[in-house]
Amino acid sequence: MGGAYAPAGLFVGREQELTELRGWLTDAQAGRGRLAVLQGEPGMGKTRLAEELGAVASGRAVPVVWGRCPADTGAPPLWPLRRIVSQLPGSHHRLPSTGDEDFGSSAEGSAAARFAQFEWLADAIVQAAEPNGLLVIVEDLHWADSTTAAALGHLAGELPRSRALVVITARLLPASAAVGDVLGRPGVMQRQLAGLDRNAIVAYLDSVDGGRVDQRYADLVLRQTAGNCLFLGAVVRLLAAGVSLRSYDEDAARATLAGRRELIDLVREPMGRVSADCRHLVETASVAGDDCSVTELVAA
Numbered sequence: 001m002g003g004a005y006a007p008a009g010l011f012v013g014r015e016q017e018l019t020e021l022r023g024w025l026t027d028a029q030a031g032r033g034r035l036a037v038l039q040g041e042p043g044m045g046k047t048r049l050a051e052e053l054g055a056v057a058s059g060r061a062v063p064v065v066w067g068r069c070p071a072d073t074g075a076p077p078l079w080p081l082r083r084i085v086s087q088l089p090g091s092h093h094r095l096p097s098t099g100d101e102d103f104g105s106s107a108e109g110s111a112a113a114r115f116a117q118f119e120w121l122a123d124a125i126v127q128a129a130e131p132n133g134l135l136v137i138v139e140d141l142h143w144a145d146s147t148t149a150a151a152l153g154h155l156a157g158e159l160p161r162s163r164a165l166v167v168i169t170a171r172l173l174p175a176s177a178a179v180g181d182v183l184g185r186p187g188v189m190q191r192q193l194a195g196l197d198r199n200a201i202v203a204y205l206d207s208v209d210g211g212r213v214d215q216r217y218a219d220l221v222l223r224q225t226a227g228n229c230l231f232l233g234a235v236v237r238l239l240a241a242g243v244s245l246r247s248y249d250e251d252a253a254r255a256t257l258a259g260r261r262e263l264i265d266l267v268r269e270p271m272g273r274v275s276a277d278c279r280h281l282v283e284t285a286s287v288a289g290d291d292c293s294v295t296e297l298v299a300a
């Protein structure tokens, strides 16, 4: 509940993104809250950026609560929001059920019950944000159930006059109905997280090496990973174990990375629901780098 967040490990780049997020937190603390969606590929650093914002909030004594939309089917509707409500500062909150005893079991009755639940939820968050602000982070909207997405969409409309900042993370693809439902609401801010840039990768390599690396490795890593933080971590770990990062040897670097299982495994999880041929193609591409033509890839 509002614990201090101190994300572990190296953090580079993202200055602009953090500046904007800090500004949104300042706005929220001043009574101009909002709901923002950070979108990006898996491994692009959405969670990590949210953690860094959590640390900023903790440093300002702003409570931080987290919820996550679970990948497993079978979680009850609104599960992420129930978790969030249970962590809100102040009295112990529990989301009321949509009992037929209050609203009847007709279609209008259920819609009214749902609306009442959404209102209750928004009120709980708005009240918990007094007096010094509140940061709510909801992870992985692409896995949200439709009720959670509708509740978040409803919440977006209540935040501009509150001290709450709600930051939601979501994958870019595949586009899910839940993501579309939230993004389509008025007042929702949307940001796409791109890959880390060359400067950030140089900083990353310097930190890993503890000195000044040959910057041509940054170009190579950028080509291999497009700045995806998850791939970057794996590629740099492999490189640092195989070559000296202070003297450039492109052939040795490429040989170090070629066909590595660690890199292939990284693309498996997001690839879960595609055909075996497609998965093979992407796995091959994941270790081929960008100098490989499509014809060569298909032949592989």
Ligand SMILES: Nc1ncnc2c1ncn2[C@@H]1O[C@H](COP(=O)(O)OP(=O)(O)O)[C@@H](O)[C@H]1O
Pocket: 009, 010, 011, 012, 013, 014, 040, 041, 042, 043, 044, 045, 046, 047, 048, 049, 229, 230, 233
């Ligand atoms: N700016 C960054 N600097 C260094 N490492 C990062 C950065 N952003 C993310 N990472 C690391 O990259 C990996 C993937 O990031 P993560 O935030 O989990 O991605 P996503 O949530 O977009 O799937 C994690 O190990 C994370 O710590």
Ligand SMILES: [Mg+2]
Pocket: 046, 047, 048, 139, 169
């Ligand atoms: Mg994440």
